[in-house]
Structure formats: structure tokens, C-alpha cells
Amino acid sequence: MATIATAPAGAGVERCRVRDQLILAFLLSANRLNENRSRVEFARTPEFREEARMAFDRSRRQCKRLQGVIALHCLNHKC
Numbered sequence: 001m002a003t004i005a006t007a008p009a010g011a012g013v014e015r016c017r018v019r020d021q022l023i024l025a026f027l028l029s030a031n032r033l034n035e036n037r038s039r040v041e042f043a044r045t046p047e048f049r050e051e052a053r054m055a056f057d058r059s060r061r062q063c064k065r066l067q068g069v070i071a072l073h074c075l076n077h078k079c
């Protein structure tokens with residue numbers, strides 16, 4: 001029979017919670033990135049396309065920033 005490992009109380013659990021919150025933020029940002037990609041694809045006017053492209057670029061930078069934050073957090077906390 002296999003045993004289920006449980007997380008110890010204390011700092012280890014908090015580290016995982018922070019990591020999980022960062023991953024959730026990344027997933028929400030990636031979802032926004034996909035929405036903005038669609039807006040660029042289906043833009044009808046050059047003005048709307050440019051606005052959508054700027055939103056897409058902001059979303060892409062946010063995803064890249066969050067990837068770095070997650071990697072740094074996991075490197076520092078070994079999670």
C-alpha cells in the first residue's frame with residue numbers, strides 16, 4: 001500500500017502557496033495573452049489593430065516577467 005506524503009507545517013507550505021499563486025498569475029496572464037492575440041487577428045481597422053498589438057505586447061512582457069519571477073522563486077526556495 002502506497003503512503004501519501006503530506007507537506008510539513010510551516011515555511012515549506014508557505015513557499016508552495018507563493019509558487020502556486022505565481023503560477024496562477026502566469027496562467028491568467030497567458031489567458032490574457034491569447035485573448036489579445038485574437039484581438040489582433042480579428043481587428044477591422046488599423047487603429048484597433050495597433051491598440052490590440054500594444055495590448056498583446058504588454059501581455060507578452062507580463063508573461064515573460066512572471067516566468068522569471070517563478071524561476072527565481074523556485075531557485076531560491078528549492079520548490
